[in-house]
Amino acid sequence: MARACIAWKYGDNVDTDVIIPARYLVTGDPKELGPHCLEGLDPTFPAGHQPGDIIVGGKNFGCGSSREHAPLAIKGAGVPCVIAASFARIFFRNAINIGLPVYESPDAAAGIGMGDEIAVDARAGTIVNRTRGEQYAIRPLPPFMQELLDAGGLMARLKRELAQERAAEGGNP
Amino acid sequence: MERTGMTLAEKLLAAKLGRPVAAGELVEVPVDLVMGNDITAPVAIRAFEAAGATRVFDPDRVALVASHFVPARDVSSANQTSTMRRFALAHHIRHYYPEGSGGIEHTLLPERGIVVSGDIVVGADSHTCTYGALGAFATGVGSTDLAYAMATGRTWFKVPETTSFVYHGQRQPWVTGKDLILHTIHLIGDDGALYQSMEFSGHAIGELSMEDRLTMANMAIEAGGKVGLVTPDAVTEAYERGRALRPPRFLAPDPNARYLAAIDVDVSRLEPQVAFPWLPSKTRPLSEVGDVPLDQVFIGSCTNGRLTDLRIAARLLQGRRVAPNLRLVVIPATQDVYLKAVQEGLVEVFVQAGAMVSAATCGPCLGGHTGVLGAGERCLSTSNRNYVGRMGDPTAEVYLASPAVAAASAVTGRITHPAAILGEEVA
Ligand code: SF4
Numbered sequence: 191m192a193r194a195c196i197a198w199k200y201g202d203n204v205d206t207d208v209i210i211p212a213r214y215l216v217t218g219d220p221k222e223l224g225p226h227c228l229e230g231l232d233p234t235f236p237a238g239h240q241p242g243d244i245i246v247g248g249k250n251f252g253c254g255s256s257r258e259h260a261p262l263a264i265k266g267a268g269v270p271c272v273i274a275a276s277f278a279r280i281f282f283r284n285a286i287n288i289g290l291p292v293y294e295s296p297d298a299a300a301g302i303g304m305g306d307e308i309a310v311d312a313r314a315g316t317i318v319n320r321t322r323g324e325q326y327a328i329r330p331l332p333p334f335m336q337e338l339l340d341a342g343g344l345m346a347r348l349k350r351e352l353a354q355e356r357a358a359e360g361g362n363p
Numbered sequence: 364m365e366r367t368g369m370t371l372a373e374k375l376l377a378a379k380l381g382r383p384v385a386a387g388e389l390v391e392v393p394v395d396l397v398m399g400n401d402i403t404a405p406v407a408i409r410a411f412e413a414a415g416a417t418r419v420f421d422p423d424r425v426a427l428v429a430s431h432f433v434p435a436r437d438v439s440s441a442n443q444t445s446t447m448r449r450f451a452l453a454h455h456i457r458h459y460y461p462e463g464s465g466g467i468e469h470t471l472l473p474e475r476g477i478v479v480s481g482d483i484v485v486g487a488d489s490h491t492c493t494y495g496a497l498g499a500f501a502t503g504v505g506s507t508d509l510a511y512a513m514a515t516g517r518t519w520f521k522v523p524e525t526t527s528f529v530y531h532g533q534r535q536p537w538v539t540g541k542d543l544i545l546h547t548i549h550l551i552g553d554d555g556a557l558y559q560s561m562e563f564s565g566h567a568i569g570e571l572s573m574e575d576r577l578t579m580a581n582m583a584i585e586a587g588g589k590v591g592l593v594t595p596d597a598v599t600e601a602y603e604r605g606r607a608l609r610p611p612r613f614l615a616p617d618p619n620a621r622y623l624a625a626i627d628v629d630v631s632r633l634e635p636q637v638a639f640p641w642l643p644s645k646t647r648p649l650s651e652v653g654d655v656p657l658d659q660v661f662i663g664s665c666t667n668g669r670l671t672d673l674r675i676a677a678r679l680l681q682g683r684r685v686a687p688n689l690r691l692v693v694i695p696a697t698q699d700v701y702l703k704a705v706q707e708g709l710v711e712v713f714v715q716a717g718a719m720v721s722a723a724t725c726g727p728c729l730g731g732h733t734g735v736l737g738a739g740e741r742c743l744s745t746s747n748r749n750y751v752g753r754m755g756d757p758t759a760e761v762y763l764a765s766p767a768v769a770a771a772s773a774v775t776g777r778i779t780h781p782a783a784i785l786g787e788e789v790a
Pocket residue numbers: 430431467468469488490664665666724725728729746747
C-alpha cells in the first residue's frame with residue numbers, strides 16, 4: 191500500500207535555476223544540494239517539507255540547464271518522485287538515469303492542490319488524491335526507460351556491461 | 364505506397380546507424396564526440412569511476428572544457444576544475460581545455476573545428492544544441508549520460524519529431540539571428556518544441572552568417588527543443604574550410620520528409636526583439652518595450668560572445684561612454700575571440716567607453732561570478748536565459764537582446780534601438 195504524502199504544488203515551467211540555483215553548483219553531493227532544493231521558487235519548501243513529500247508541477251517541469259544537480263537536489267531533499275503535466279526532456283532523462291521516478295499526468299497536475307494528501311501507486315499506474323477523493327492515471331514510461339529505472343538507473347546498467355566485458359576479456363586472454 | 368522521406372534529424376541518425384529511422388523510435392547510436400564542462404564533468408567523473416570504468420572509449424573524442432567558473436571563484440569551484448584536470452590528464456583527453464586555453468565550450472568546439480557537420484554529439488550542457496547550426500545532431504544530456512557515453516561511446520535517443528521553421532523575406536538593418544530566434548520562441552512558447560527537432564530553413568536563413576545560425580541553434584533548448592538544425596550549405600562549407608579536424612558530412616532532409624508542423628515566418632517586418640523577465644518567450648518588438656532603465660548590461664555568453672558580436676558592440680561604443688551608474692561587462696566567449704578583440708582594438712574601445720572586460724568564461728550568464736545581480740537590479744543580457752534568479756538575486760530582472768541593442772542600451776542607460784544612438788532613422 192502506497193504511503194500518503196503531502197503535495198507541494200507549483201505552476202508551469204519550473205526551471206532548473208529555481209530547483210537549484212547555479213551558485214550551489216560547486217558540489218555534486220545530493221546531501222549538500224538537498225537543503226537548497228526549490229529555494230529560488232518557494233523559500234518555505236526547504237525547511238517546511240518532510241522527507242517523502244512529493245513535488246507536483248505543471249507543464250515543462252525542469253526546463254533550462256542540463257544540470258543533473260536538479261534531480262539530485264530533489265533526491266537529496268528526500269522527495270521520492272515528481273509528478274507533472276509534462277517534463278523538459280533533459281530533466282526527464284536525468285531523473286530516470288539517476289533513478290528518481292518522474293510521473294507524467296496532466297490530470298494529476300490539474301487536480302492536485304498545494305498541501306493535498308496523495309498516494310502514488312506506480313505499479314497500478316495511478317495517483318490517488320485523498321484530500322479530494324480523486325484518482326488520476328499516470329502516462330506509462332516507454333518500456334526501455336521503465337527497464338532502466340527498474341535496473342536502478344544508467345550507472346547500474348554500465349556496471350553490468352563493464353562486468354560482462356571483463357568476463358569476456360578474462361575468458362579470452 | 365511511396366515511402367515518406369526523412370527529416371534532417373532522422374537523416375543524421377540514419378546515416379550513423381546505416382538504416383532508415385523514423386520519429387518515435389528508440390535508437391542506440393555511436394557518438395562522434397562527447398563533451399563535459401567544469402560543472403557537469405566532475406559529477407560524471409565520479410559516476411564513471413564509481414561504476415568501475417577504467418578507460419574512456421576514445422580519448423580523441425572526448426572534450427572537457429573549463430568554462431563556467433573560470434578562473435575558479437572559490438575553493439569548491441577550484442576543486443571541481445582540478446577533478447576535471449586530474450581525469451583529463453590521466454585519460455590523455457585530446458580536447459582538454461583548462462582555464463585560459465579555451466573558453467565557453469559551445470563557442471570553442473565549432474570555432475576549432477572539433478565538432479563538424481554530420482556529427483552525433485552529446486554534451487553535458489543544455490546548449491550543446493548550438494552545433495546543430497553546422498548540421499550536427501547535437502544535444503544536451505546530464506552527467507550520468509555523459510559518464511555512460513564516455514565509457515561506451517554510445518548513447519540512446521528517441522528519434523524526435525520535427526517542426527520545420529521557414530524564414531522568408533529580407534531582414535531590416537539591426538535584425539540578427541538573435542532576434543529571429545527570440546521571435547520564434549515567442550511564437551511557439553517555452554515548451555513549443557518540447558522533445559522536437561527544430562529545422563531552420565528558408566531564404567533568410569541562407570543569408571545568415573554562421574555566427575547568427577549558431578546563435579539560433581543555441582536557443583532551440585529555450586523552446587524545449589532537442590536539436591536545432593540548419594542544413595549545411597555554402598556558408599557552412601566556407602566556415603568549416605581550414606577549421607574542421609575531421610571530414611564534415613553534409614546531409615539534407617528529403618523533399619518528402621514528414622513534419623509535425625511547418626511554421627512560416629516573414630522576417631521583413633521584424634524589429635529587434637527583447638525578452639522580458641522571466642521567460643525567453645516573453646518577447647516584445649523593440650518599439651513596444653517602453654522605458655526600461657538598466658543597472659547592468661552584459662555582452663557575452665555562448666549565444667552572443669563571438670567576434671562578430673563584439674565588433675558590432677564596439678562599432679556602437681566607439682567614441683561613446685557607458686551611461687553613468689550603469690555597469691557594462693563584456694566577456695569574449697573564447698580566448699581566441701579575446702585575442703582577436705585585443706588585436707583589432709575592440710577591447711580598447713570597450714575600456715575607453717567604461718566597460719569591464721574579462722577573460723573568456725560564462726561568468727554572469729549563470730549568475731556565477733563577474734557580474735552577479737543584486738536584489739531588484741535590472742540587466743540587459745545577450746545570453747539565452749532570463750529565468751528567476753538566473754543571474755543572481757531572484758528579484759533581479761533580466762532582459763535578453765542582441766549585442767547591438769545591448770551596446771546601444773549601455774550608452775543611454777535604458778533599452779534603446781541601435782539606430783537611435785547613431786542618429787539613423789529607426790525603421
Ligand atoms: S554562457 Fe551561459 S548558457 Fe552558455 S554554457 Fe555558459 S552558462 Fe550555459
